[in-house]
Amino acid sequence: MFSFYICLVAIAIISMILFMPAFLELKRPKDNGPRQIKSFKLAYTGPFTENELKLEKAQVIKLSSALTLLPNLEV
Amino acid sequence: MIIALLQGFFGFCAIIITAYLVRHYIFTLTVLKKSKNRKTQTAPLNASCNPTVSILIPAHNEEHVIEKILQQMSQLTYPKDKLEVIMIDDASSDKTGQIADEYSKRYNFIKVLHRDKKIGGKGKPAALNAGLKMSKGDIFLIFDADYLPEIEIVEKLVSPFSNPQVGAVQGRPVVLNEPENILTRMIALERISGYRVDQEARNSLGLIPQFGGTVGGFRHSVLDEVGGFDPKMLTEDTDLTISIYGAGYKVSYVGEAECYEEAVNNWRAYWRQRHRWARGHMQVCFKHSFNILKSKKLNLKEKVDGLLLLHIYFVPILTLLSLLLGIPLIVLSPETPQILWFIVPVTLYSFVGNFAPFFEVGIGAYLDGRKRLQWLAPLMIFAFLYNMLICSKAFIDVLIGFLRGSQGDWAKTEHLGKGKSYISN
Numbered sequence: 387m388f389s390f391y392i393c394l395v396a397i398a399i400i401s402m403i404l405f406m407p408a409f410l411e412l413k414r415p416k417d418n419g420p421r422q423i424k425s426f427k428l429a430y431t432g433p434f435t436e437n438e439l440k441l442e443k444a445q446v447i448k449l450s451s452a453l454t455l456l457p458n459l460e461v
Numbered sequence: 462m463i464i465a466l467l468q469g470f471f472g473f474c475a476i477i478i479t480a481y482l483v484r485h486y487i488f489t490l491t492v493l494k495k496s497k498n499r500k501t502q503t504a505p506l507n508a509s510c511n512p513t514v515s516i517l518i519p520a521h522n523e524e525h526v527i528e529k530i531l532q533q534m535s536q537l538t539y540p541k542d543k544l545e546v547i548m549i550d551d552a553s554s555d556k557t558g559q560i561a562d563e564y565s566k567r568y569n570f571i572k573v574l575h576r577d578k579k580i581g582g583k584g585k586p587a588a589l590n591a592g593l594k595m596s597k598g599d600i601f602l603i604f605d606a607d608y609l610p611e612i613e614i615v616e617k618l619v620s621p622f623s624n625p626q627v628g629a630v631q632g633r634p635v636v637l638n639e640p641e642n643i644l645t646r647m648i649a650l651e652r653i654s655g656y657r658v659d660q661e662a663r664n665s666l667g668l669i670p671q672f673g674g675t676v677g678g679f680r681h682s683v684l685d686e687v688g689g690f691d692p693k694m695l696t697e698d699t700d701l702t703i704s705i706y707g708a709g710y711k712v713s714y715v716g717e718a719e720c721y722e723e724a725v726n727n728w729r730a731y732w733r734q735r736h737r738w739a740r741g742h743m744q745v746c747f748k749h750s751f752n753i754l755k756s757k758k759l760n761l762k763e764k765v766d767g768l769l770l771l772h773i774y775f776v777p778i779l780t781l782l783s784l785l786l787g788i789p790l791i792v793l794s795p796e797t798p799q800i801l802w803f804i805v806p807v808t809l810y811s812f813v814g815n816f817a818p819f820f821e822v823g824i825g826a827y828l829d830g831r832k833r834l835q836w837l838a839p840l841m842i843f844a845f846l847y848n849m850l851i852c853s854k855a856f857i858d859v860l861i862g863f864l865r866g867s868q869g870d871w872a873k874t875e876h877l878g879k880g881k882s883y884i885s886n
Contacts, residue, residue: 407836412643417833420635 467790474783481776484769488662489824495665496828512622514539514615515598515681516546519588523606524555526723530608531564534571539615546571547595551588552578557606585674586690586697593681593689602678609637609721610676618678621713628683628710629702631660632676632718641726646837647844648724648731654821656716657828664714668766672705672712674698676720683710694748696741703749703767709758732851739774739848739855740862746771747859777845777852 411417516534520527527548534546548565550558550573561573574595576588589603600619604610614632621627633656636649663670672679674697687704694700702712725731753759753767819838826835 404839408838408840411833411836412646415640415833417831419639420829420831 464790467786471783471786471790474779474786477779478776478783481769481773484766485659485821487666488659489820491662491665492658492828493824495661511540511543511616512599512619513543513597514545514619514678515592515596515601516544516615517549517589517592517596517601517603518546518606519549519551519585519592519603520553520557520561520606521551521588522553522555522557524553524557524560526607527557528560528564530604530606530610531561531571533609533612535564535568536612537610537615538613539619541570543598544570544615545596545598547592548573549588549592550575551585552576552580584692584695586694587692589690589697590692593684596681599681600678601681601684603675604720605675605722607723608634608675611719614676614718614720617715617718618676621715622680624711624713626709626711627680627713628705628708629672629679629712630677630718631670631672631712631714632720633657633660633714633716634673634676634722635719636724637721638723638726643840644728644731645724645726646834647840650822650826650834650837650841651844652724653825653829653831653834656714657825658821660714661716663766667762669702669706669763669770670712670714671770672698672702675722676718679705680710683708694741694744695737696745699742699745699771700748703745703753703771706759706763706767707749707752707756728847731847735848735851736855736858739852740859742771742774743856743859746774774852774855777849778856781849781853 518527518530518534531546531548537544546568548561548571550561558573558575561571564571565573572595574592576591580591593601600622602615602618618630618632621630634652636645636652638645639649640646660670662668679701683705684701687701687708690697691700705712725734750768750771753764753771756764759767819841822838822841823835826832826838
């Protein structure tokens with residue numbers, strides 16, 4: 387019976403030793419991630435269609451305001 | 462009689478587990494040796510190799526992620542006059558098709574293939590076959606919709622095809638949402654060991670690197686020769702790998718061709734994904750094991766590695782059985798414990814994972830410069846316990862499916878494109 391308790395304690399201690407580094411890293415992660423991430427270029431800048439529409443509208447507004455300044459050539 | 466049978470089966474399990482243990486040990490040493498030997502560094506890219514390339518992106522309800530990969534495709538550095546991107550909208554009920562159409566209007570090298578609900582939604586292999594018919598490239602590459610490839614990836618994946626014996630190529634997926642939770646971190650560890658060590662070693666040793674279904678591709682003529690993707694297979698990638706070797710070609714692993722992926726972030730999705738992998742792998746095992754043995758195109762070490770590769774998903778089941786058998790053996794046979802003192806430690810050593818044994822995980826993380834990530838390796842015990850159950854269930858489903866004549870449904874993995882990652886969303 388005594389040896390059984392000794393085994394239990396030994397297993398508990400070994401488990402703690404085994405998992406302690408994992409708990410430390412989970413609690414305070416210091417891993418910087420894959421090295422590849424530093425050179426990775428992400429092309430995604432946002433939803434494509436929305437940006438495109440906004441850009442076109444802005445350009446149209448600018449152009450129309452510029453056109454109103456021109457003289458009326460209608461005869 | 463019963464005790465003798467139990468002892469025999471226990472011994473058989475231990476021998477198989479030990480064989481995989483030795484295999485992974487050899488892989489790890491090979492990669493360590495290669496990293497120290499400068500002369501065996503990867504050959505430079507073949508700049509003269511620039512064939513026409515078709516990129517296939519099968520997608521079913523991927524509106525959350527499809528835009529990112531399509532924008533990444535628009536930035537690829539491969540000559541656009543030799544490149545086409547075919548996005549296969551496989552019976553999507555969300556905005557996947559609409560988003561793809563917008564990109565198709567903007568970029569003339571991006572095309573969209575819409576499959577309606579009558580013919581679509583039946584799994585990735587069927588979608589890829591449809592895309593294959595539409596593709597014109599000499600080489601075609603496959604990317605899953607949730608992947609983010611680097612912009613120079615096409616050149617890197619295409620380079621090995623300058624060797625006419627190369628029929629397929631496989632790059633390296635890297636988990637993007639690794640910091641999200643414990644599961645994603647464990648999956649990242651699995652990926653590091655699986656690709657940085659396992660695939661790398663198999664490539665170096667002239668064994669059978671596996672095409673993983675994404676971040677890779679084939680020579681179009683080779684795929685036509687082997688009959689395309691088998692829609693009945695749940696793991697068409699493994700099936701094709703073996704078919705390609707059977708036809709006398711090779712798969713080349715390119716570790717420098719990196720692509721970010723979104724790993725599953727909950728245990729239920731992990732179960733569904735790995736269950737499909739296990740079940741599909743077992744299907745391929747039953748289909749190809751005998752073909753490998755009698756093949757005249759494979760040498761002895763390729764045959765051995767091919768068989769070990771195909772049977773790998775049975776190892777967790779054997780491990781579970783051997784652990785369960787140990788208990789009645791101890792009770793029924795007093796002399797057996799003497800054998801167990803030798804076998805049990807060996808079994809326990811492999812207990813922690815046949816997909817990513819501790820030393821593969823540790824060395825893979827070390828070679829990647831991720832020393833702190835190595836600290837998480839003991840957590841793989843839980844993943845492997847889970848995988849034991851997954852593989853056992855998959856085997857039962859395979860047997861039931863065999864009796865009923867059904868191959869199983871394609872379990873789609875949901876991608877949200879969110880979550881904590883190393884790149885801001």
